[in-house]
Amino acid sequence: MESYREIVALLLAAATAFFYLLWFFVPPVRLVWRCLSTRENLPVLNTLKACCDSAWPFHPAMFRRQMRLWLELRLLHPKPRREPKWFLDPRSKRYQLQYDDRAFRHELAEWKRSTRAKFGALKIKEKEPVIEVVDVFRLNDDGTKEGIKQYLLAVSQLRLSLDEQASFLCSVKIEHGFLLPLNLLAGLMSRFADDWDPIISCYDRMANHAFSPQQMTIFNLWLLWGPSVPICSCDQWGGPVTLQYGFGDENNSVRVRVRDERKEHLLAELRKAVAGRSGGAHPALHASITGRLWPPSSFFQGEICGAQQELLNPDREAFILEYEGHSVIGNPASSRLFYTAYVWALFVVGREQKPGGDQVRQEPWLHVIPFFEQGNIADDSCYEMAKLQLVLKVINFVKSSGHLEADPGLPPLRLWYVCALDDSGCGRDIEVVPKGKTIRSMLEELLAESEQRPLKKRIITDDRSYAQVLSGCHLARVVSELFETIAEGGRRG
Incomplete structure (x- = not known):
């Protein structure tokens, strides 16, 4: 009887140990296998490599963390690959593909050193290391985005x-970039196939119902290549917001979620940067930033402000960077920075009778026309030039619009100003106001000149009728409704 009890106890102990092993060790192994299998046909060797790298110290909780670290490093700090590069052969005067083994060995040694240091930080200090990336190109790479x-x-x-x-x-530290008080509405980089294909497919139907084919084309171009709207001080932006952190261009940016005191601190620092510059460049803080990557589905209603609710849709965002800290690289008063974006202004277009509010509210994209210029908004003179070119484009469009009419007998078109890159249009100030003249004030100044005065009746800048529908604080919702309408039309078709 005693031996029977001992056998049962031994079996129970073995079963407990087995399930303990299964519970703690199989999920992280499955994690690595599952994520690698999206890139590799049979990721056996790399999964075993991950297990070997993570096997010491042999502790269940540590093993989980080390396996996750191994995978996060592979996503954001991948092992260098030996690939041929183009070199100009001085003898043949032609470019040829060659391997630079010396450069590859040096790069591989640096990668191994960095990886060992990060594993050491976790194993010895039991503290998760920070993964550094140079800029947001690494995070916005299609393969990396899908891997994340x-x-x-x-x-x-x-x-x-x-x-x-x-x-x-x-945590992830992005070494170089610009932090701006902007919200990217759409863009080529994020959803090329998903957005462009349906809009191109339904263009004929929408153009036939729009104010004109020209209006519909200009609106599509503005939307698909990605405009940004300013973060406003109104209630739509109350609570947590995501700021824009990018490198080179607004379309190469990530969302940085910030809330409470950190939100106020960052906005105050952006205002301070504006005050420290002599010119009127758009607010841009040159800084490195640290945060943790989260899926959009992690956040509930209320954990993102009302103006950015579309970010909670995981189909539109691969990840959001939860802000932890930043370090200013420097915005010296005399320095010249480079960050490009659409400089734009949005108008409702009509004729003698102003389009009604209900009419515009139902399908606003059929009644609005944006004018835009691609410009370096972080450089004073370049930003001023882009704003002037934009204002002149508006005036010249109205002047020459008669030549574009399908029916010359139609009444001349009129424009009603709504909002712009530097004006939310809702009646409240934006959170970080640039120095210098706004796009709207520049337009009003030109219209006040004697040769442009006849156009004042056709370009109306003091009408707030559409603020609750089309202000920058509501444009994200307009974009979401547009794609929903297109999807519904496709299903009906």
């Missing part, structure tokens, strides 16, 4: 985090 999305999904489904929707284990 798959990883965050797998961590959640395999319950490898205490959070219902898990973030990255490690």
